[in-house]
Amino acid sequence: MWRLNKVRHKAGRPGDSVEELKLKRREHEKALRQARRDRQLVSKRLLLNDDEDQSEVTMDTNSGEQDVVAVLQKLHHSGPERDTHLKALSKALRDPSAQLTFIKQENSMHLLVGLLTGSDATCRLQAVRCLHELSHSPHTSVASACLPASPYLLTYLSGQSTKFTELCLYTLGNLCPDSVVKEKLLAQGIVPALASCLENQRHNLAVVEAVGFTLSQLLQANNAAEKIIPMVLASSLPSHLLSVLTPDPKFGLGPAIECAWCIHYLTCSMKDHRVLLAQGALLQCSSLLVSLGGAVAEGNKEEGMELLICPLLRCVGNLLSSCPLTDLSAQMGDVRIVVALCALLQAFLHTQPALARESAWVLNNLTAHSRALCSALLTLNLVPGLIQLLPFSQGINTMILRVLANIAHNKKDFCVQLAHRGLLSALCATLKMADQEMVTLSMDVLFMLVVSSPQVAEEFVKQGGLSLLEATQYNSEGEIRQRATHLLEHHLLS
């Protein structure tokens, strides 16, 4: 279980100053960004023992390797203190080089698997802990060395011991990204195993979180769309994932976060979402966003909330892209979704601009074909708030302008209303921005507004629009010049 109220500094050592920690974190972030660019963004989770703290994790490499060898020798000689030795082994295996040493020892995995499947329950627990440490290794050789244990780990998923099941799940989740291991696991039936685990342990939120994590590791694979995703969609997993999306206030956000990311990976890799839509995915995700938006608007921003909001936004955004318009009302129902999105936009603009950007994207997909939702934005007086976002770059203003363009595209009456709320003067500014996409979009919106009614055209002229357009006639881009000339000649001066 991940306790969000504790910010852990895995990269740091006790004694690092705040500045050093920040630096390390920034470096780590850079590495992650590069990994994402290389499509190799993979993470593993380490489940700590309840009684220990991260600060106890020290990287003393030399002794780790020696410990492993020593402990293994002790283990080979069967005795009553096996569980103690195993505990020592798991501690030693924290060290990456010790992990390598372990797998190089003869029969080491065989021994471990034997203890994993033996009759001593305590030894089983300690053995799976050792495997969990091993699964955390960055080396692929270690991952493949763990393969002999995989069928047993899968079998134990149907067991009832929470801690044990959790460890099995996180171990499997850490091993998944390795392609060799993944193929084996798929053949050994990891998907059905996860499905029945989730179904049976739906009320055990720690296990739910673990299943979610493991599944997300599977679904993140670059070729997931080929085999894994169809398998998952055919199982009972989607409906169970949807049923646990609402976070439990006592337990925390962890399980909901993992399941939401699973659904995101499902929706973003395909264009055909009929299965998910039929199970009410859009409805569930959007109503959850409405309640989260409400909490955010009230100022109750729970820490880590954005980790849940982000995948939900993406699910709604991508599901919308394939939801037929006729189904929209059944799937969405509640127009408050646009209110929630505006609330999220405002709330996260300065702290998580990426979230604001994604909210704007969802708003675009909502307004692209739905007149009712466009109308809602106007009626509920949400447009001025959107216009205020037009100065902000990095994808925010272009997306917001698209939303406003969607509204304008609907009806002339909408255009008049937009003009009354200050869009004209905003466009006079956005037309001068450096971003060419902003300029083009601004021209398009301006056109729609100006041709909608003579009053709007007049108002535009009053605001100095003619000289603005004449200046635009000398824009370096031919398309822009064309548009300016067309607007002047056909609609403003004739």
Add this chain to the structure above:
Amino acid sequence: MLQPDLVRLLTEGHVLVKSCDEDCLTGNTQEPRQSEGEEGEEGNPFNFTPQLIHLNKDHQLFEDGDIHRHMYLQDLYISEAEDKPTLSVSEFACHISGCSAIFSTLEEYEHHYNSLHRHVCCSCRRSLPSARLLDIHIQEWHDSLFTILSQRQDMYQCLVEGCGQKFSTSKHRKGHLIKIHKYPPDFRFDKTKKDKGNRQTKKQPQKDTTMDVVDDVCESEGVCEVMCDGLSHQPEQEESMETHGSEEEAARMAKSASTEEHADLNAAAPSTESSSSDPLEPRYSYRVPTNVCFGRGSVRGFRGRRGRRK
């Protein structure tokens, strides 16, 4: 409460707005926009249509969110209190062909545009600081009727607004400006035609192929090109011009980034320089192709073309 209005909207149950059913009835309709009042509006270049955007897992828009997620998985979660990402604001840019100036505020942009591009003469690409001076310039330099009339009557107006006096030659006017209005003898905006001289064009028109070439300078204000920095920077321009708290232009002196003529526009700039300075070197050439037309000057120069404009 951060956003009370939104909270109210969100908690008021189902908001009474036209239901989504309206979409089903009308379908995905677009009221025709193009045929507004005119028939056969060909070549409408506006083609915006709303688009549903599907983003796959690796899309750039998702990068920050993904990184945040993985930092969390690896126990490196950064709470809001600790991390303040920078929100960026769009820059403004002068899009006039040939000009690539960028500004961080709208005010800077406006200042740049108003200073350099607003009152540009069509024929000779000279930039004048005000509409009035542009008018006078066009009249005196490019209007053949003026040339004819000025031989018989006093046509050269005093440059000072409100003075109203007219003179038979520009030299007379210049003398008047210096003597009565205390202008410096080398006031930039009172060049005689003969002094134009050579103007170097630094940049060639960039997009010849995509631009409508106008045959006659007077005919069309179609797609045109502005040569902003095609003027050479003459040493004389560095001579200090008195800037005595002129009404609007004091700030302009600070922004002398351009290579065009730029000076203060004081009504009365006391000058102690003697009027017997060196003869002004010729500066501008007539090597502007006749098929390049630009600037608002083109409009002003052609009376009656756009009656509505102020």
